[in-house]
Amino acid sequence: MSTALLRQRTPDLDHAMTLGQEALRLCGDSPIRSVWQRANELYEQARPWRKYPAVGQYGDELRAWSSQPAALAMSSRTRAV
Numbered sequence: 001m002s003t004a005l006l007r008q009r010t011p012d013l014d015h016a017m018t019l020g021q022e023a024l025r026l027c028g029d030s031p032i033r034s035v036w037q038r039a040n041e042l043y044e045q046a047r048p049w050r051k052y053p054a055v056g057q058y059g060d061e062l063r064a065w066s067s068q069p070a071a072l073a074m075s076s077r078t079r080a081v
Contacts, residue, residue, distance in 0.1 A: 017054040
């Protein structure tokens, strides 16, 4: 849904980033592969707006969430595939 909000004629950055942050928080310290993949895809698609505060905040939260041992292990396995 977050990605769809970015692809609209008038992107809803605040709502998209809020939904992305909620997904990260719901996973907590037990990341789910599909959430990890979609969270990174969302951030990549939000790149044109990287200076927008909501995108920056999402990026900060994504980096913190991705630095957890379980997420790092998932990241390594995903890249090896």
